[in-house]
Amino acid sequence: AQSVSQHNHHVILSEAASLELGCNYSYGGTVNLFWYVQYPGQHLQLLLKYFSGDPLVKGIKGFEAEFIKSKFSFNLRKPSVQWSDTAEYFCAVNARGAAGNKLTFGGGTRVLVKP
């Protein structure tokens, strides 16, 4: 069975600081990878996704993520955060072909950006 681990439960940083959120998964086969964001009071939204090709994926709002297959990682980055990036971030994995389009989520990382 696949599993997803997000190393940081809470991150606090100031505006303009750089952000990196770790995500590791355990599954030996081919995967699709996702980062979702949940802003306060809003529903889950897709930030970016990786299916194949260039392992450096660019998403919305200046976010990017890098898939490192050898490390089973898909870390999320943003060079300079804004107060509006305060949210909870979830990494998710879909084991391609194994069980249909079933997402397994990590536990989430709460990010607080201080103005």
Next chain:
Amino acid sequence: EAGVVQSPRYKIIEKKQPVAFWCNPISGHNTLYWYLQNLGQGPELLIRYENEEAVDDSQLPKDRFSAERLKGVDSTLKIQPAELGDSAVYLCASSSLEGEQFFGPGTRLTVL
């Protein structure tokens, strides 16, 4: 384009009472998902439908939980009877086959 619609947004009930949640997916999306999200955790899949067929309900506690998607469009998730530990957010999502999942706002259930 309208997103995934869920109702109610909030529900407070006493333990042992029944409760039902409703979801209307994005038009044209054949796949519908119900997730459970406990506080401080990521969503966990309860059941997945392809059209009206439940193709993955392995994580659904069938002694008290049931779901239906009779006409392959909207869906209802029911808990009977509810227990204190069922307090959580119940999320509905939909997708085209193998496509991106779009999530609704969720129903926050509190069982007293």
